[in-house]
Amino acid sequence: MNNDRRDILLRFGIVYVIILAVAAAIVFKIIDIQYLERPIWMKLASRLTQADREAPANRGNIFAADGELLASTLPKYYLYMDMRSDALHDTIKNHKKPLFYEKVDSLAMSLSRKLGDKSKDEYKRSLISAFKRVDKRFLLYPYLVSFSDMQQIRKFPLFNLGKIKSGLCEEVYARRVRPFGDLGSRTIGDIYGDGARGGKNGIELAFDSLLKGKPGVFSRQRIAGRWENVVAVPPENGADIFTTLDVSIQDITESSLLKEMTALQANEGCAVVMEVGTGEIKAVANLGRLPDGSYAERRNEAFADQGEPGSTFKVASIMAALDDGLISENDTVDTGNGLYSFFGQVMKDHNADRGGYHKISVAQAIWYSSNVGVSKAIYNAYKNNPGAFVDKLYSMKLNQRMHFDIPGAGRPHIKHPNDKNSIWSNTSLPWMSIGYEVGMPPIYTLAFYNAIANGGKMIRPYLVRSVQRDGKVIKSFTTETINEAICKPTTLTKIKAMLEGVVTSGTGKSVASPFVKIAGKSGTAQISKGSAGYKSNGVTHQVSFCGYFPADNPRYTVICVIRQPQIGIASGGHMAGAVVKDIAELVYAKKITVTPKEIAKTNNTPKIPAVKGGNYNEVQTVLSRLAINFMGDKGNYKWIQTLSDASSVQIRPMDNRRNSVPNVVGLGAKDAVYLLENIGLRTQLVGRGKVVAQSLAAGAYPQKGQTVILSLQ
Template sequence: METKKEILIRTYLVFMVLVLVCLAVLGKVAYIQLAQGKYWRSMADSAHIRFESIAAERGTIYSESGEVLSTSVPEFDIYIDFQADGLIEKEGQLYHQYADSLAIGLAKLFKDRTVKEYKKLLDKGFRSKDRFVLLKRKISFADYEDLKKLPLVKLGKNKSGFIAVVRMKRLYPYKLLANRTIGIARENNKVGLEKKYDQYLGGTDGKRLVRYIAGGAGVPIEGTDREPQDGSDVVTTLDVNIQEIAQQALQKMMVENEALRGTCIVMEVKTGKVKAIANLGRQSDGNYWEDYNYALSASEPGSTWKLVTLMAVLQDKKVTLNSVVDLEGGRWPVAGQVVFDSEVHGMHQATIQQSFEKSSNVGMAKLTYYHYGNKPAEFLQHLHNWRMDSITGIDLPGESRPSIYKPGSRHWSNTTLPWMGFGYNLTITPMHTAMLYNAVANGGRMMKPYVVNALLKDGKIVQQYEPVVLNAQIADREVIAQVRQSLEGVVLNGTGRGMKTEAYTFAGKTGTSLVADKGITYADKMYQSSFAGYFPANDPQYTIVVVIRNKAHAAKFYGASVAGPVFREVADRIYATHLFKQPQVQPGKADSTSFQLYARQQTLKKLAGFFGWRMSDSSANSMVALFENSAGKGKVLRSADKQDAAMPPLQGVGLKDALAVCEEKGLMVTVAGRGKVVAQSILPGTPISKGQTIHLQLN
């Protein structure tokens, strides 16, 4: 019995000892975790060292004339290591010496905390000996340079503990302007030129050894860097001024018509350079944004496609422009369906040119049906030769492939070909339309559209991109002359007759098509308005294509009334700023040239005195005056008529005088350059209204 009792006592003692040992272990764990946890985690983190990538500086994207469209700028996250040698030696003598002045400097620099708040933040970190205290995120390079001049910080990071972690931020100075074309350089979702030229812009990353400290943050170890190779720069064909013109004109019409989406393309005729691509989509809040590159999105083109039909029958010599076609009053039954002309006209006998100018669906459908019905491959071969069945190859990502039905496919029927004649039963992109019309403007020479001129490395060209000819002659020269005559006829006599201007001539084709895609049917009465053309008609310099998708049942939807005004505004302003040449008068020579000069009265009187002009002066005390020279009246200086609603000529006038004239007219002014006015976005003689914006280009 005694033996059993002794064994139990020993067992209880062992058990109690084990319990006490366990409690001691748990207590030590809790002490280490709670009281010493930060210290030991810091020690563990300090032992964690690994190589990390150093991001290369991404290249810059420029406009053709050198404006920065997209670039990378450094941003800095600022941390403080309160266990830096300079802060812990001599019981923190350096810290106590500079803490107050440092807090004053930080408050003055960043203006986000008071001096007292910064001092409190610094003291807390110093007392706790924290190794990686965040002071400020995303400060600019300029602020970083100022920070390095502050007390304590200027002693260097080993003494001050200040650590800067740099990252590159992508900056787009022009915001919305050409946003979808330039693109976005997101980590895993790049678009536009940022995506297409990523391998050149991105460069080659470097490496460095990083020691991880408390909180899991990494501190670079000096002397271990393998320097990155920065990316190349991209010089585009884009013209910022033309891009702004296209963007403003497109947005104005889309807002007015509450349109869903739209695009405006401007192409240089001789080269195929794309000078502007504006893309706008209506957002859920009613605002517009460059949310998608609609210039590269395929849809049924509608009546702008009729150029293809006309050119095909002329090239195959099946008709002439004077051949007659019966328009059936605008309604033609064929293969169990009915072709309708969009506008009721009641015409029957019409020439091919008249049919094209009036944009008759019946006329174009009959041309394809009667001349290619038994041999559709002949018509389709033209589409292949003119590259309407393949991508344009423009150097932008995301271009939609055209859809052209062929005999034998499940989509082919007896109505496919006649409907193709006026732009249905096929899809192409607005860029295809621009490429085709540009070829006609270029005398039949089809150029590949492109948006990048060159790649630069350290300011030197490493890759030059030249214009590419896709088809040296898409049709006989006499055929090109005939279709150009017909395109001019559209503006003079046809559906675009309300668009013409006296300042210059242009040629083009209107388009109005019902939309049926992505859950939308023709019954929804959603129209796509378009206009494709070039100017000046006698010596084409620019091709412009405008395509706007309207809301369902829009009150205004015809191509001439929706897309046409956008074309005109863009063409007017390009002509005024890039092509229009003001006749120059050489002072001091006796001549009978009639001219006018608007400026401040004092400027005009100084000019008259300098050149010895004798003139009749009735300008009184007017700030802005008008100098006129004519054979009948001689030289006259008079007050400018404030009520005159026409734009005066400003070429050759200095900026102060130009601003005075524009202010007198109630105009808003934007200016580029220095010196004297060489171009104005509103042509002389054009009607103006108060609050309208004019752009002045100085020399």
């Protein structure tokens, strides 16, 4: 019994000693690895892993109001090969050559056909050379390739075996693309070239923190002889921005502005379309002339320009005095011969050289954009208390800064006579009343006219409807009221009647459309050159028109501002008004449903359109395609004049011999200029449309270099 007990204790002791020995060995090994061998293992680990890196998030997309994609981030790739891959050097089963040499011919052929920068033989030589050097980072193609191209390249011989075997490496670069090209480019904005810096301007900058998301973390580890990215913390991709922009209205707006600016050879211009009831901006176009004469979006003039608005501001001045009960729309103002002196400074009407308007009503002063009429009415109303005039403008919220979704937006500046930091003179009141000594970005003028169209309620124009992530709205924007009522309802009725009168009877006659009723106000202002004044290095102008349509039931408000037109006599109604009319007609045709009853109202229009004279072959082509009858004989002449009646077009020959001035009345501007300049004359155009008068009589002997003034209508 005792022997058995001793045997058990002995065995237990042996096991216990062994366990202690093993435990001691483990502890010793831990201490050895942790302290004695630590430098060796840390050196090995450093060769197998790299420091954590930032995993970039995908930048969010920008969409139009109808879901059209305006800006997105697409991956592009640089292509490399790691010639150190063991598989490339292995001999294929039952073959004598390494895998690389078995596939190099077919790979070189595929690369040459797809990328096209080198021949098959050139690719083969460069691949073999890199293989012999065991190049760890051989650049296959010097340019970025698209995602779709990358998908095809991965299927090429050798590459279709996978990254580890083929050694194919790729570096991904995110590139911002706009499917509609430069459409609304300055409003949508740009991002910096390296992408990491984010938005550069426009909506891209305003919503940069939401668009770029949150980066994750990945480490680089050596797996199966290759460095691979191992994601530790996945990135959170950027949110999507849904704007208020309408692609079709944006296209119409840009095209209309570009067409007019090209014709005028203007320096800068902008146009904005806003939905009356909501404040949603449907289009923003900003164009600047480049050194080569072409146009591109350089800066967001519609939001940033703090220049003097000119005559479009007259409506606010007259509204203030009407609402204060200091004037009536029927009051008579004596404008005299179009010249009036305020404290030694002469105010001038645009028709002063033709004798002025003399006695007109306050309403007519708006129709005809009479500087003297408006300034005299306002000065007489507020001369004893000019601060009351400015206070009234302030009460309309015309000076209130608004937040827009565009960085760098300007703000209105309307000085006050009691403000010690501003310069107020005896002439400030009359000059402010017609839009000088006032700073007003176009977007603020648009908001004011939109308030008129909107029954007196001023709302903030805005560009972004919502911010969404994975289809869920995380932030939304709605209509924001700035001023419930800019004036009394009776005042508003009178102002709206004046704006309709501008188009039917005043400076905006050329804006009148047979298709949609437009109301608004033109503006023509000299551009200030700061301390140099208005006339230094010649007078330059800014022309503008702001209005809404349809005037009876406003849906959209539009403003167009064009700076420094080089061709023609500066006229807000003819120049900027042409853009507004074009936009209104095209948007009306696309966006506003016309009832059969409304269509019936236009059925009394002539069946035969007015046809301009010109080159016979061109006129014949157009009339034939439109199935319009034409009568008469061109004789031996290439150029004809036309006369339209209710059922046909009459043509007659036009003699354009070089020894006499041709009769270009009835021709379009392009044809008239061609014929006159072809015989050595210079031309000056006044107005728009077809030629109704020429300063040199037809048949007169032309003197080379002589100027012919053509009146167009």
